[in-house]
Amino acid sequence: DVKVTQSSRYLVKRTGEKVFLECVQDMDHENMFWYRQDPGLGLRLIYFSYDVKMKEKGDIPEGYSVSREKKERFSLILESASTNQTSMYLCASSFDRLNTEAFFGQGTRLTVV
Amino acid sequence: AQKITQTQPGMFVQEKEAVTLDCTYDTSDPSYGLFWYKQPSSGEMIFLIYQGSYDQQNATEGRYSLNFQKARKSANLVISASQLGDSAMYFCASRGITGANNLFFGTGTRLTVIP
Numbered sequence: 001d002v003k004v005t006q007s008s009r010y011l012v013k014r015t016g017e018k019v020f021l022e023c024v025q026d027m028d029h030e031n032m033f034w035y036r037q038d039p040g041l042g043l044r045l046i047y048f049s050y051d052v053k054m055k056e057k058g059d060i061p062e063g064y065s066v067s068r069e070k071k072e073r074f075s076l077i078l079e080s081a082s083t084n085q086t087s088m089y090l091c092a093s094s095f096d097r098l099n100t101e102a103f104f105g106q107g108t109r110l111t112v113v
Numbered sequence: 114a115q116k117i118t119q120t121q122p123g124m125f126v127q128e129k130e131a132v133t134l135d136c137t138y139d140t141s142d143p144s145y146g147l148f149w150y151k152q153p154s155s156g157e158m159i160f161l162i163y164q165g166s167y168d169q170q171n172a173t174e175g176r177y178s179l180n181f182q183k184a185r186k187s188a189n190l191v192i193s194a195s196q197l198g199d200s201a202m203y204f205c206a207s208r209g210i211t212g213a214n215n216l217f218f219g220t221g222t223r224l225t226v227i228p
Contacts, residue, residue: 033216040122042204042220058215090158092216098146098208099165102216104158 003027006091006105013112019078021108023091029103030096032074036060037088037107046089049074050096081112115140115207117219124224126195133180134190134203134222142209147188148216149179152202161203164188192224200226 007022025032031050035043045058047066055066063085067075074093078085088109094102116139126132138147149161164172164179172179180189188207192199205219 035218040220042119043206043218045215045217048215088156092158094216098144098210099163101148101160101163103160104150107156 004091004093004103004105006089006108008108009106011108011110013078013081013110015082015112017078017081017112019081019110019112021076021078021089021091021110023074023076023093023105024072025074025093025103026072027093027095027103028071029093030071031094031102032068033092033094033102034058034064034066034074034076035090035092037090043090046076078110081110083112086110086112115142115145115209115215115217117205117207117217119205119219119222121222122220124222126192126199126224126226128197128226128228129194131191131193132195132224134192134205134224136188136190136205136219138186138188138205138207140186140207140209142211145207145209147179147181148206148208149177149188149190150204150206151199152204152221153198154201158204162190195226197226197228200224 004025033048034046049068065077091105092102145166147164151159162174178191
């Protein structure tokens, strides 16, 4: 069974904390993505990576950074968490082919207080 | 870049009836793929169906079919014989040959199946 695993299902952090969200895939996918999901806004791309140590900004990268040191692992970092970063975060991975779907993790619901 | 528009925030359907969820897309890529995902209340994203821009026939997967009208840039999802378990959020997405095959999503449609 293919798997994308996010390290936490629920997280509560304080304003100003540095937050790490981890994602691991076991499918040898080239592409990995971090999305943010908010009601009425759908899924918005924060960052993606198409290879180890390679990253590209998505639509809403401000306040976030990423790290991909190994092919299977893609980390999202909130440098200084703020309340407007309270959201559901979804990690996904896919092969680098047009006609293949992305596989998603179970999501991390982050609350910043 | 690609843009997906889902104009129906919410839809209701009677159990056992068919329902169509609308999706229009805008892309400048000559080749692209269209996807539908289901997100139940538990939160996981479940891939349902795929349509390639050069596919001659509309995609079907069990009770799901994709009504692909390339000239109109629409990729509507049709669910036949709705079941209570179909109640969920449904997202349309596209990916093209530019931009590292990014997957762009619409805002989703919440489908409620009424017994």
